[in-house]
Amino acid sequence: MDERGEGDREARWRLAIGGEDEGLSSDEARLSGALTALYGDGDAREGGKKGRGGLGGSAPRVASWLGDIREFFPASVVQVVQKDAFDRLGLRQMLLEPEFLAAVEADVHLVADLVAMRGVMPEKSRETARAVIAKVVAELMKRLERRTAEALRGSVDRSKRTSRPRFNDIDWPRTIRANLHHYQPEHETIVPERLVGFMRRQRRIVDLDEVVLCVDQSGSMATSVVYASIFAAVMASLPVVKTKLVCFDTEIVDLTEDLADPVEVLFGVQLGGGTDINKAVAYCEDKIEAPAKSHLILITDLYEGGNSAELVARIGRLMGAGVNVVVLLALTDTGAPSYDARLAEVIATMGAPVFACTPDQFPDLMACALRRDDIDAWAASADIKTVRAEA
Numbered sequence: 001m002d003e004r005g006e007g008d009r010e011a012r013w014r015l016a017i018g019g020e021d022e023g024l025s026s027d028e029a030r031l032s033g034a035l036t037a038l039y040g041d042g043d044a045r046e047g048g049k050k051g052r053g054g055l056g057g058s059a060p061r062v063a064s065w066l067g068d069i070r071e072f073f074p075a076s077v078v079q080v081v082q083k084d085a086f087d088r089l090g091l092r093q094m095l096l097e098p099e100f101l102a103a104v105e106a107d108v109h110l111v112a113d114l115v116a117m118r119g120v121m122p123e124k125s126r127e128t129a130r131a132v133i134a135k136v137v138a139e140l141m142k143r144l145e146r147r148t149a150e151a152l153r154g155s156v157d158r159s160k161r162t163s164r165p166r167f168n169d170i171d172w173p174r175t176i177r178a179n180l181h182h183y184q185p186e187h188e189t190i191v192p193e194r195l196v197g198f199m200r201r202q203r204r205i206v207d208l209d210e211v212v213l214c215v216d217q218s219g220s221m222a223t224s225v226v227y228a229s230i231f232a233a234v235m236a237s238l239p240v241v242k243t244k245l246v247c248f249d250t251e252i253v254d255l256t257e258d259l260a261d262p263v264e265v266l267f268g269v270q271l272g273g274g275t276d277i278n279k280a281v282a283y284c285e286d287k288i289e290a291p292a293k294s295h296l297i298l299i300t301d302l303y304e305g306g307n308s309a310e311l312v313a314r315i316g317r318l319m320g321a322g323v324n325v326v327v328l329l330a331l332t333d334t335g336a337p338s339y340d341a342r343l344a345e346v347i348a349t350m351g352a353p354v355f356a357c358t359p360d361q362f363p364d365l366m367a368c369a370l371r372r373d374d375i376d377a378w379a380a381s382a383d384i385k386t387v388r389a390e391a
Contacts, residue, residue, distance in 0.1 A: 031072045068362045069216070071274050108333070111136045112222035116271040132168035134263050140230050144359060150235045152241060152370065171196050209293045209370055210242040211235060212284050215249045219272045220338070224331040226266065227359045228299050229255070231366075233262035233332075236267035244287065248280035249273035250305065254287075276306035281314050292322035295369050302340040302347075303327070312343075314349055317329065324369055329387075330356040344387040354387040355379055 029225050031159040073081065114129045121129060128230060182191050215221070215228045225247065232245040236259035246258045247269055258264045277300055288294045304311060327347055332336035337356045348354045353375040357365055361382055368378040379386050 016139055041195050059288060061339060071272065073112040098111045108140065108223050108226050111226050112271065113224070115266050115269055116219070116222065118267065119270075130263065130267070133266055137262050137266070140227075141234065144230060144317055144363070145234050147360070148231060148363040148366070149238055151367040152235065152238055178259065208240065208242050209295065210244070210288065210290065211295045211366070211370075212244045212246065212288065214280055214284050214296060214298045214300075215247045216275060216277065216280075217243070217253075217269055217271055217273075218275050218301075218303075220301060220303075221299070221330070222271050223333075224299055224328075225269055225271065227331045227362070229265045229269065230262050231362060233259050235259070235266060235366070244284075246280060246287075247367065249278065250276045250279070250282075252280055254283075254309045274305045275300070275303055277302070278306040278308070278311035278314060281311060281318075285318060287312060288318075288323060291318070291367075293323075295324040295326070295366075295367070297326050297328060297366075301329055301337060302327070304340065304343060308343055312346055312350070315352060316349060319350060319352060323376050324372060325352045326365070326369060326375060327352055328357060329354065331359060331362060332356070333358055341387075348387045353379065353383050357382075357384055 007120055111133050114133055118126060118129055175194075176190060178194055178196055179190050179192040182193055183189075183315050184191055213228050213232050215225050217225050229247075230243065232243055232255075235241055235243040236245075236256075243259065244254070245259060245265065247255060249270065250273055251270075253270070255265050255268050255269060258268055277298070281296075281298065284296060288296070315325055327344070329339045329344065344354045356378075361384065364382070365375070365378070368375055376386055
């Protein structure tokens, strides 16, 4: 047996019997961590000692480690591991407890975990999980919907004024200045006699810009998938843009038709597995009808399992045809993302903005994209670090 074969054999034995991760490749170490989280030192845990297993605060999130399992094992093995996770870690009991549902906090990580585990839940648990997800989604929609709607109202023609604007189109600074002489000292407020606002211009459906959110649903991107799904649902409800949502691993799921129900969208997501970005972008390329009016927001860490050279060429063709391509390495509240720096630099060299942003920054990003403003300049003004193009 050659040296490489001997090394592979040793790595398999390490993964099988457990032990330290020293000497394993990065992928093997990920797999070791995923298996240890589930099948680690159970006796130590039960005895109250610190063991290597479990899903405590220092262990990977369910969606992340389960995604690693899906990437490295065939479907038949994944089903066994998922069932063991559900039974051994007490998730079944947790999801069936009414007190848990009543006390749960609006946490995007919880949604990602429940979505990742839904395939092995009994029917009763699935209904409980759906209720939990609906509650979390409602909280997130409340936080994000108004800001997104205001930022994306691209149908407002700010070159024309009207004295009978809709509430959302009122130009408050001009209205206040026009009504300063109506200030009421006893009430410490202005009673506006005349409103100043922006006049809407009518736009036909065929004239609308099209936004395609193409989202990597591998385990490491779990929270980004949740946020992207909610933003897609919000944007789809606005009459100012056409929105499509495409999620992918090695397969592609087009969730555009489900955008009216963000909970249903999340139940259509399959977190985990490998990654074929080129295949997904090819699908989106085929769906783009008017390149000069289209915006492709590719949300991925760029760890490509498919053909990276074809991916780069395809992005170049899209940009050459007039598509506004933006690559988001993550759409999360916290943390610097892990991503393929080499591929990110190559794409940045082509002129596509490549960076990560928070959900609170995303509406302004989309408004900037729809105006086709300089996104790199916007990112700099928002103190967002973009990937630098190769010198």
